[in-house]
Amino acid sequence: MRVGILTVSDKASRGEREDRSGPAARRVIEAAGGQVVRTAVVPDEEADIRGVLVAWSDEGLDLVLTTGGTGFGPRDRTPEATKAVIERETPGLPEAMRRAGAERTPAAILSRAAAGIRKSTLIVNLPGSERAVRESLAAVLPALAHGLDILRGAASECAGTGRRS
Numbered sequence: 001m002r003v004g005i006l007t008v009s010d011k012a013s014r015g016e017r018e019d020r021s022g023p024a025a026r027r028v029i030e031a032a033g034g035q036v037v038r039t040a041v042v043p044d045e046e047a048d049i050r051g052v053l054v055a056w057s058d059e060g061l062d063l064v065l066t067t068g069g070t071g072f073g074p075r076d077r078t079p080e081a082t083k084a085v086i087e088r089e090t091p092g093l094p095e096a097m098r099r100a101g102a103e104r105t106p107a108a109i110l111s112r113a114a115a116g117i118r119k120s121t122l123i124v125n126l127p128g129s130e131r132a133v134r135e136s137l138a139a140v141l142p143a144l145a146h147g148l149d150i151l152r153g154a155a156s157e158c159a160g161t162g163r164r165s
Contacts, residue, residue, distance in 0.1 A: 001062040001148055003029050004038035006052050008069035008078050009128065013043040021067035024130040028137045029065070032145075037061065044069050049081035057085070057121035062148050064121055065137075068128030070113040078125050079114040086116030086123060090147070093124055093140050100139035101132060108132070120151050 005025045011017035019041055026036045038056055042048040049066070056064050069078030083089075093115040101108025113125035113136075122144070126136050149155035 001029075001034045001145070002060075003034045003036050004040075004052075004056040004061045004064045005029070005036055006039075006049070006056075006064065006066045007041040008044055008049055008066055009041065010043045010075060012068075013041050020130040021126070021128050021133045024133045025065050025067055025126060025137065028134060028141070029063075032141055034063070044075040044077055046077040046081045046084070049078055050085050053082065053085045053118070053123055057118040057123065060119075061121050062152070063144065064123045065126055066123070067126045067133055070111050070125050070127055072110060072112070076112070079112045082114045082116065082123055082125055086114075086118050089114070089116040090122065090124075091115070093143075096139045096143075097126070097136040101127070101135055104135065105132075117151065122148060122151060 005022050007019045007022040012019040022039060029036055038061065040052055042052060053064060066078050069076045094113040097113060098109050098111055111127055115124040126133050146155060
């Protein structure tokens, strides 16, 4: 799978803080056999986030992961930018990440992360902390490969059952 990782952070985009969540996502994806072909860091600006999501999905990446900007802060706009560019939502992915995160940290349920499909690209919002990125990906990686196979037409799914036909 060809993957792009977009870190959304005002401070990291200005060089005031090291981006740790993007590299954490990269390590997990590469350990799972994925190929990270694009990385970027942008400020918490909805237009900047949308621009990268559109460009990378138009390029045909299989998966775009965002890190950061999913909380309650006034500048946290990643879910809004994601929802503005996707064509179909995939609510089970953020639900699984929140559920898994809440087992360790009650505040995980405050995540506003979104996920969805634009063209043949799956876009998934991850939290901004390094630990939360690892935990969130662990919760969804087992299903991602099959979902991406379906998007590429390499597998089919029986409607509503999640079983291959």
